[in-house]
Amino acid sequence: MAYHYKCRHCGTDIGMLDEPVLDSMKLGFHALTSQERQEMISITQTGDYQVSSICEDCQEAFEKNPSNHQNDFLIQ
């Protein structure tokens, strides 16, 4: 089972990881409620996980113009 990371803003494939525990800590999954987790993580047809994340480009754009994208980037 693998975790596929996709940018939720531009749709770019960020990468794939086989070690979800380490990365879930990095992404802050442990701090999410189960409902928030379900919204961020979906299961693909092949049985892998697809995780809505953010790519470096969008992260950079967000840091430069936080007010433009603030609502998009906040995890509600």
Ligand SMILES: [Zn+2]
């Ligand atoms: Zn992006």
